[in-house]
Amino acid sequence: MSENIIRISGINPRQCMKCGKCSATCPAFDEMDVHPHQFASMVVEGRVDELLASETLWKCLSCFACVERCPRSVEPAKLIEAVRDCVIRQKGGSYLSPDDIPEKLDSELPQQALMAAFRKYRK
Amino acid sequence: MQRIGVFVCWCGSNIAATVDVDAVVEAVKNEPGVCFAKNYQYMCSEAGQALIKDAIKEHNLTGIVVCSCSPRMHEATFRKTAEQAGLNPYMVEIANIREHCSWIHKDMKEATEKAVILARAAIAKVNLNAPLQAGESAVTKRALVIGGGIAGLQSAIDIADAGYPVDIVEKSPTIGGKMAQLDKTFPTLDCAACILTPKMVEAAQHPNITLYTYSEVEEVKGFVGNFNVKIKKKARFVDSTKCTGCAVCTAKCPSRKGGNEFNCNLDTRGAVYIPFAQAVPNVATIDTERCIHFKTGKCGICQKVCSAGAIDFEQKDEFIEEKYGAIVVATGFEILDVTKFDEFQYTKHPDVVTSLELERIMNAAGPTKGTLLRMSNKEHPHDIVFIQCVGSRGNTCRDKTYCSKICCMYTAKHAMLIREKYPDVNVHVFYIDVRTPGKNFDEFYRRAVEQYNVDYIKGMVGKVWEKENGRLAVQGVDLISNRRIMLETDMVVLAAAIQPSKGVRNIATMLTASIDTNDFLTEAHPKLRPVESPTAGVFLSGVCQGPKDIPETVSQAGAAAVKVVGLLAKDKLVTNPCTATPNELMCNGCSSCARVCPYGAIDYVEKEVNDHGKREVRRLATVNSALCQGCGACTVACPSGAMDLKGFSNRQIMAEVDAICR
Ligand SMILES: Cc1cc2nc3c(=O)[nH]c(=O)nc-3n(C[C@H](O)[C@H](O)[C@H](O)COP(=O)(O)OP(=O)(O)OC[C@H]3O[C@@H](n4cnc5c(N)ncnc54)[C@H](O)[C@@H]3O)c2cc1C
Ligand code: SF4
Ligand code: SF4
Ligand code: SF4
Ligand code: SF4
Numbered sequence: 001m002s003e004n005i006i007r008i009s010g011i012n013p014r015q016c017m018k019c020g021k022c023s024a025t026c027p028a029f030d031e032m033d034v035h036p037h038q039f040a041s042m043v044v045e046g047r048v049d050e051l052l053a054s055e056t057l058w059k060c061l062s063c064f065a066c067v068e069r070c071p072r073s074v075e076p077a078k079l080i081e082a083v084r085d086c087v088i089r090q091k092g093g094s095y096l097s098p099d100d101i102p103e104k105l106d107s108e109l110p111q112q113a114l115m116a117a118f119r120k121y122r123k
Numbered sequence: 124m125q126r127i128g129v130f131v132c133w134c135g136s137n138i139a140a141t142v143d144v145d146a147v148v149e150a151v152k153n154e155p156g157v158c159f160a161k162n163y164q165y166m167c168s169e170a171g172q173a174l175i176k177d178a179i180k181e182h183n184l185t186g187i188v189v190c191s192c193s194p195r196m197h198e199a200t201f202r203k204t205a206e207q208a209g210l211n212p213y214m215v216e217i218a219n220i221r222e223h224c225s226w227i228h229k230d231m232k233e234a235t236e237k238a239v240i241l242a243r244a245a246i247a248k249v250n251l252n253a254p255l256q257a258g259e260s261a262v263t264k265r266a267l268v269i270g271g272g273i274a275g276l277q278s279a280i281d282i283a284d285a286g287y288p289v290d291i292v293e294k295s296p297t298i299g300g301k302m303a304q305l306d307k308t309f310p311t312l313d314c315a316a317c318i319l320t321p322k323m324v325e326a327a328q329h330p331n332i333t334l335y336t337y338s339e340v341e342e343v344k345g346f347v348g349n350f351n352v353k354i355k356k357k358a359r360f361v362d363s364t365k366c367t368g369c370a371v372c373t374a375k376c377p378s379r380k381g382g383n384e385f386n387c388n389l390d391t392r393g394a395v396y397i398p399f400a401q402a403v404p405n406v407a408t409i410d411t412e413r414c415i416h417f418k419t420g421k422c423g424i425c426q427k428v429c430s431a432g433a434i435d436f437e438q439k440d441e442f443i444e445e446k447y448g449a450i451v452v453a454t455g456f457e458i459l460d461v462t463k464f465d466e467f468q469y470t471k472h473p474d475v476v477t478s479l480e481l482e483r484i485m486n487a488a489g490p491t492k493g494t495l496l497r498m499s500n501k502e503h504p505h506d507i508v509f510i511q512c513v514g515s516r517g518n519t520c521r522d523k524t525y526c527s528k529i530c531c532m533y534t535a536k537h538a539m540l541i542r543e544k545y546p547d548v549n550v551h552v553f554y555i556d557v558r559t560p561g562k563n564f565d566e567f568y569r570r571a572v573e574q575y576n577v578d579y580i581k582g583m584v585g586k587v588w589e590k591e592n593g594r595l596a597v598q599g600v601d602l603i604s605n606r607r608i609m610l611e612t613d614m615v616v617l618a619a620a621i622q623p624s625k626g627v628r629n630i631a632t633m634l635t636a637s638i639d640t641n642d643f644l645t646e647a648h649p650k651l652r653p654v655e656s657p658t659a660g661v662f663l664s665g666v667c668q669g670p671k672d673i674p675e676t677v678s679q680a681g682a683a684a685v686k687v688v689g690l691l692a693k694d695k696l697v698t699n700p701c702t703a704t705p706n707e708l709m710c711n712g713c714s715s716c717a718r719v720c721p722y723g724a725i726d727y728v729e730k731e732v733n734d735h736g737k738r739e740v741r742r743l744a745t746v747n748s749a750l751c752q753g754c755g756a757c758t759v760a761c762p763s764g765a766m767d768l769k770g771f772s773n774r775q776i777m778a779e780v781d782a783i784c785r
Contacts, residue, residue, distance in 0.1 A: 015518070017516060017555060018555070018602065019512070019555040019582070019583045020555075020581075020582035020583045020599075020600040020602045021583040021584075021585060023582070023585075023600040023602070023607075024582060024583045024584055024585030024586075024598060024599045024600040024607075024608075025466070025585030025586060025598075026585070029600070029607050030607060035600075035605060037600070037602060038605075065585075069466065069585065070519075071512075071516065071517030071518070071519055071521075071522050072517060072518055072519075073518050073519055
């Protein structure tokens with residue numbers, strides 16, 4: 001399972017030096033049960049089941065602050081995204097179809113949010 | 124026809140576990156010229172060498188091939204062995220079947236096959252080898268030290284004490300380097316100036332030391348024992364023989380907007396300046412970029428106030444040419460530019476400073492006269508946050524991959540000094556790891572935690588921003604309690620990574636000394652020859668070789684000095700006989716070879732030649748064999764194939780290639 005996350009994310013979590021810069025930067029830190037810096041070591045330790053059940057998947061804003069700041073190119077948001085992907089694939093399908101997009105478009109809406117909505121939007 | 128012996132070494136299991144040494148012996152037995160082949164456990168051992176010597180005598184061998192480790196390890200050993208058995212040492216070839224076979228291959232069949240091929244190539248070469256005679260060259264008994272920081276000063280003093288003249292070339296107006304900017308020094312907390320200035324004075328007064336400050340190395344020619352160096356003494360526009368260092372000019376100079384480098388640009392200086400009170404030499408220098416006279420032709424106030432008549436607007440750069448036997452590089456380091464780390468607000472807020480800036484703020488001769496003050500409003504701070512590893516240990520484009528080594532200790536030093544002098548100030552340190560190997564170093568750090576109540580937080584700072592009240596908000600994380608930390612502070616201090624001085628690439632190119640991917644100078648061997656560059660006659664001292672603190676710098680400086688003294692003590696050096704020789708009949712005098720020769724060994728003469736009965740005067744290349752280092756660049760550059768290298772002739776190399784492709 002860890003291998004799967006590593007493959008999907010394209011990230012080598014062993015590069016993490018446990019500096020905590022990601023968690024120090026993350027705007028959603030307080031709402032998370034598993035903090036960004038823990039993600040890397042938990043993938044290495046094979047604790048993916050805990051990650052699949054973690055609240056963090058749905059609290060991460062995909063703002064990429066951690067990706068920008070991680071000094072070791074571990075980029076936790078990509079690991080989080082990979083785990084989120086696994087959960088969604090298990091459930092089956094995206095919540096949003098590309099055909100629905102045009103009517104929901106809003107000039108204020110960041111593109112990242114739109115991409116995330118494919119996975120997270122549940123109405 | 125040569126009579127060749129082949130000796131295949133097992134290197135214990137280093138080679139024999141991966142290369143079938145019996146098979147190699149069998150395979151080479153029928154190669155042209157081979158009349159003896161044998162394998163043995165350790166060829167470099169006395170028994171192994173005896174085996175070689177006996178075989179040379181018994182079989183009247185005229186050349187040998189040793190299949191063993193890299194020639195860098197034992198070529199010299201086996202050449203001596205051959206010489207003792209009466210063979211010319213240049214009739215020895217090494218086939219490297221360890222580094223090039225057993226250490227890099229796993230499959231025995233493949234490794235053995237390659238070992239046989241390499242042995243064959245070496246045999247093909249020996250078949251064309253000819254005995255060579257090494258020459259001798261004299262040693263100039265004078266050393267050059269580039270860089271006048273603590274590393275360069277210590278090396279120079281040690282060489283000078285051994286009785287040899289030394290010149291120090293320092294690019295800034297004074298010697299002393301970064302250590303002169305420090306306040307107190309770990310682990311003993313003695314004042315940097317108190318221990319450095321005696322060394323500066325000692326160097327300046329030493330009868331064997333000549334200082335060239337405000338000077339740079341322009342050109343280096345020659346080779347070990349015989350370097351020819353051109354030094355540029357930049358014009359100070361102050362006559363150093365007249366200037367008394369009274370500093371009247373520096374006080375009166377009206378152009379004072381520019382930053383004062385010595386105080387990390389936290390205050391300003393005049394266009395005519397003396398970097399600091401104990402500068403050596405204590406002589407003013409005019410910064411022409413800022414001087415009003417140089418810009419508009421007006422002012423000239425310094426000239427009017429100087430009672431010594433030392434100001435000389437007409438002064439010109441001076442060039443000095445000198446010969447040296449050895450060169451020590453001691454060009455030190457600079458602080459990484461932290462402007463890329465915008466999350467810390469370094470460029471936006473004056474209360475965010477680097478550790479070197481803090482050294483100046485804490486120093487009695489600094490911009491605040493040694494009182495710890497916020498640079499924004501000159502008020503006393505109540506909280507200070509230190510952030511370690513800024514730009515160190517990362518692998519992104521902002522970072523250096525290495526640990527800067529000194530920051531953990533100087534941060535603990537800063538924290539303690541502040542708590543000692545201002546017990547009301549709360550000090551927090553964000554760290555990733557605290558790395559304090561070294562005598563009395565961990566005890567030093569523990570003292571900061573246990574006796575001085577410095578708050579060490581395992582974690583990083585994500586961002587810093589200015590609050591409405593003008594103080595700084597710090598958002599970080601404590602990884603041990605797994606919790607977010609929010610602090611309000613008055614100052615943030617960044618332990619910025621260190622990196623080699625900018626000019627080092629230029630110096631390395633002039634010296635043909637190699638540098639690593641981070642621009643640190645490379646050692647000849649990382650463990651066994653740590654103060655020598657791979658370029659003969661060039662030695663390394665201080666941070667230019669890698670991050671280190673003062674105690675380590677001084678030890679290395681002494682070690683480099685011993686190596687220099689060892690070289691200068693020799694009257695003659697044995698020269699490499701593998702030098703280039705042009706074939707007069709083939710040379711067309713095109714100058715291609717002279718253009719590529721890094722040692723300036725090639726010249727041209729007009730000479731009469733007899734080309735198959737036709738007599739004419741031609742322009743021909745000649746090689747000064749004392750200068751030629753046998754690099755072979757010219758042999759490749761020559762379009763007519765006229766240039767050949769003794770011991771590595773074109774024929775020999777082609778024979779090796781043929782043997783490999785057979
Ligand atoms: C903030 C801070 C605090 C520190 N505190 C301590 C401490 O408490 N204790 C401790 O042991 N160590 C401390 N250090 C480390 C210490 O500063 C270094 O170990 C020491 O200065 C290294 O000396 P160096 O001679 O190798 O380099 P430098 O001091 O950098 O000297 C190099 C010299 O070479 C000159 N130069 C550079 N390029 C050229 C060129 N091309 N031509 C001619 N000259 C050139 C430079 O102008 C300079 O004078 C600290 C470092 C920092 C940054
Ligand atoms: S991408 Fe997610 S984990 Fe990373 S900083 Fe943003 S919210 Fe936090
Ligand atoms: S910022 Fe990168 S290296 Fe640091 S803890 Fe997070 S993932 Fe690991
Ligand atoms: S140049 Fe003249 S005024 Fe300036 S420091 Fe030297 S002696 Fe004094
Ligand atoms: S081999 Fe040629 S290029 Fe190299 S040092 Fe000798 S003369 Fe110069």
